[in-house]
Amino acid sequence: xxxxxxxxxxxxxxxxxxxxxxxxxxxxxxxxxxxxxxxxxxxxxxxxxxxxxxxxxxxxxxxxxxxxxxxxxxxxxxxxxxxxxxxxxxxxxxxxxxxxxxxxxxxxxxxxxxxxxxxxxxxxxxxxxxxxxxxxxxxxxxxxxxxxxxxxxxxxxxxxxxxxxxxxxxxxxxxxxxxxxxxxxxxxxxxxxxxxxxxxxxxxxxxxxxxxxxxxxxxxxxxxxxxxxxxxxxxxxxxxxxxxxxxxxxxxxxxxxxxxxxxxxxxxxxxxxxxxxxxxxxxxxxxxxxxxxxxxxxxxxxxxxxxxxxxxxxxxxxxxxxxx
Amino acid sequence: xxxxxxxxxxxxxxxxxxxxxxxxxxxxxxxxxxxxxxxxxxxxxxxxxxxxxxxxxxxxxxxxxxxxxxxxxxxxxxxxxxxxxxxxxxxxxxxxxxxxxxxxxxxxxxxxxxxxxxxxxxxxxxxxxxxxxxxxxxxxxxxxxxxxxxxxxxxxxxxxxxxxxxxxxxxxxxxxxxxxxxxxxxxxxxxxxxxxxxxxxxxxxxxxxxxxxxxxxxxxxxxxxxxxxxxxxxxxxxxxxxxxxxxxxxxxxxxxxxxxxxxxxxxxxxxxxxxxxxxxxxxxxxxxxxxxxxxxxxxxxxxxxxxxxxxxxxxxxxxxxxxx
Numbered sequence: 001x002x003x004x005x006x007x008x009x010x011x012x013x014x015x016x017x018x019x020x021x022x023x024x025x026x027x028x029x030x031x032x033x034x035x036x037x038x039x040x041x042x043x044x045x046x047x048x049x050x051x052x053x054x055x056x057x058x059x060x061x062x063x064x065x066x067x068x069x070x071x072x073x074x075x076x077x078x079x080x081x082x083x084x085x086x087x088x089x090x091x092x093x094x095x096x097x098x099x100x101x102x103x104x105x106x107x108x109x110x111x112x113x114x115x116x117x118x119x120x121x122x123x124x125x126x127x128x129x130x131x132x133x134x135x136x137x138x139x140x141x142x143x144x145x146x147x148x149x150x151x152x153x154x155x156x157x158x159x160x161x162x163x164x165x166x167x168x169x170x171x172x173x174x175x176x177x178x179x180x181x182x183x184x185x186x187x188x189x190x191x192x193x194x195x196x197x198x199x200x201x202x203x204x205x206x207x208x209x210x211x212x213x214x215x216x217x218x219x220x221x222x223x224x225x226x227x228x229x230x231x232x233x234x235x236x237x238x239x240x241x242x243x244x245x246x247x248x249x250x251x252x253x254x255x256x257x258x259x260x261x262x263x264x265x266x267x268x269x270x271x272x273x274x275x276x277x278x279x280x281x282x283x284x285x286x287x288x289x290x291x292x293x294x295x296x297x298x299x300x301x302x303x304x305x306x307x308x309x310x311x312x313x314x315x316x317x318x319x320x321x322x323x324x
Numbered sequence: 325x326x327x328x329x330x331x332x333x334x335x336x337x338x339x340x341x342x343x344x345x346x347x348x349x350x351x352x353x354x355x356x357x358x359x360x361x362x363x364x365x366x367x368x369x370x371x372x373x374x375x376x377x378x379x380x381x382x383x384x385x386x387x388x389x390x391x392x393x394x395x396x397x398x399x400x401x402x403x404x405x406x407x408x409x410x411x412x413x414x415x416x417x418x419x420x421x422x423x424x425x426x427x428x429x430x431x432x433x434x435x436x437x438x439x440x441x442x443x444x445x446x447x448x449x450x451x452x453x454x455x456x457x458x459x460x461x462x463x464x465x466x467x468x469x470x471x472x473x474x475x476x477x478x479x480x481x482x483x484x485x486x487x488x489x490x491x492x493x494x495x496x497x498x499x500x501x502x503x504x505x506x507x508x509x510x511x512x513x514x515x516x517x518x519x520x521x522x523x524x525x526x527x528x529x530x531x532x533x534x535x536x537x538x539x540x541x542x543x544x545x546x547x548x549x550x551x552x553x554x555x556x557x558x559x560x561x562x563x564x565x566x567x568x569x570x571x572x573x574x575x576x577x578x579x580x581x582x583x584x585x586x587x588x589x590x591x592x593x594x595x596x597x598x599x600x601x602x603x604x605x606x607x608x609x610x611x612x613x614x615x616x617x618x619x620x621x622x623x624x625x626x627x628x629x630x631x632x633x634x635x636x637x638x639x640x641x642x643x644x645x646x647x648x
Contacts, residue, residue: 023364027549028470029401029534030366032462035359040347042354043442045410045457049449077353086369088412088455118367125373127451131412133369138356146352210353225351 031118039137044074050128064105073193077210080136082115090125144208149226153268163187165259180242191263208267214260229297234304355442363461368398374452388429397517401534404460406439468532473550477592487511489583504566515587532591538584553621558628
């Protein structure tokens with residue numbers, strides 16, 4: 001079985017490309033990087049745990065995509081340009097085939113998101129645990145924070161919601177079938193962090209968050225941090241035809257509202273910037289849907305056909321058994 | 325049981341102090357930091373796994389010290405000033421007493437090492453796994469790398485070696501007794517990263533590494549990266565009186581050479597800088613011992629009383645069962 005140093009040398013060192021201000025990559029006590037001038041750095045760390053965030057039999061290539069996609073999504077939500085990644089990987093054994101699949105996915109995802117692997121730690125343990133720490137740059141004063149939503153702002157979401165939840169259902173119940181099963185599976189396994197959208201929204205959005213726990217939970221965080229309330233219309237949540245071909249309308253609506261892990265962006269902006277949003281949508285070829293409005297108060301009100309909507313299921317995924 | 329958000333709010337948010345260029349701390353999609361001008365950033369990530377790097381019954385306060393000490397040691401080895409920490413913690417359950425002990429140790433260690441917690445991720449999993457990603461700053465061109473050792477340089481180590489290995493022995497065999505058991509235990513549980521030494525060695529040391537795998541293994545890495553050979557004299561390895569009161573001379577020598585996790589610095593510098601090293605030693609009140617010399621070739625030669633020394637035991641700790 002290869003040793004820790006051989007794993008780093010043979011799998012991760014070739015992936016750790018010298019790029020984007022990387023002065024010294026994998027192989028010393030630390031990596032050395034040169035931060036861009038006039039920019040703040042955005043930093044986030046995310047962990048995926050076997051049996052909690054992914055099934056034990058997940059393909060290692062998909063796992064690498066999912067780990068990077070979900071991490072880079074936090075940079076997108078800040079309007080940051082991805083720069084550097086460090087990776088901590090705990091594995092029960094040094095399975096060369098698994099590592100080879102994992103690094104193949106990692107390499108492709110690094111390329112896709114234009115982020116450089118600069119360091120890592122490989123350890124043994126009876127459970128697969130992967131932590132990705134990502135950093136990106138954003139011009140001073142232009143970061144998209146959660147706390148800037150203003151009363152009267154429109155609330156937007158990108159793409160379509162609930163697809164990832166349907167993809168998880170397909171994974172857990174292989175007997176399920178859907179006309180566009182592949183699309184839904186990919187939405188779960190290989191999320192698309194909205195990097196370009198985040199960057200385009202600098203100076204336009206007043207607040208932003210990525211949808212990891214579910215729209216209602218995440219929009220709730222944003223409103224709470226901004227000290228405001230919000231109303232959204234359930235029927236206005238963007239849903240894909242793939243989702244509707246997979247389940248009934250009520251289920252599709254629930255998953256769009258609470259499903260989680262879509263890694264779309266939810267953001268607010270003044271109504272006066274509506275035409276800017278339309279231009280960004282056209283430029284990126286990405287659906288951007290107004291789903292509600294920010295108001296005075298502290299509650300998130302969800303309406304369906306003019307009535308208050310009570311969600312019969314979870315309001316978002318939480319660890320340590322705190323699901324509601 | 326508290327939810328993930330409550331854990332972050334009640335335990336980590338108060339610890340995440342606004343300091344050292346921290347524009348936005350815990351609570352958004354990312355932290356935002358302002359990197360110091362004219363400096364490179366040194367980045368490192370380290371993972372501790374229950375049952376591999378620490379015993380299940382370790383005191384949570386000690387664990388926090390050990391996690392931070394071993395991580396910050398990588399910054400020290402680069403000559404970097406600690407700045408920011410992100411933490412990924414996987415726990416089987418949200419044990420409030422454990423978390424309270426852990427954050428108490430974390431808080432004290434953050435204060436001691438002058439590093440700010442800027443972000444984290446708390447997840448559930450059947451095994452305790454902790455990853456710490458640390459960043460520090462070092463003036464452009466002054467980082468202590470592993471690859472700069474020159475033929476003729478003296479080889480130095482700081483402090484004393486083997487104490488941490490003896491401390492581990494004391495933990496694993498509580499029936500063991502030593503006159504200075506507390507000192508040896510603390511050397512294992514709460515290592516002292518040599519931050520001030522690393523900074524003082526900027527512009528003086530030609531190469532440096534911290535001793536985590538054991539002197540022979542780590543000095544071997546340094547020499548290999550520098551493309552040179554080295555000779556050291558076993559008798560010149562600095563050993564504490566506590567270590568000698570705990571075991572016989574041969575054992576003390578073996579642990580000093582191969583024990584690991586002392587988190588002292590091993591570095592090289594031209595003989596002409598000998599007086600600078602003595603001045604730094606006096607200024608920091610820290611023993612700095614010349615233990616050998618860099619030469620032409622590619623091997624690390626260890627001599628004892630003029631003879632080649634063959635180590636009958638491991639040359640350093642490695643994961644995945646690759647111990648020799």
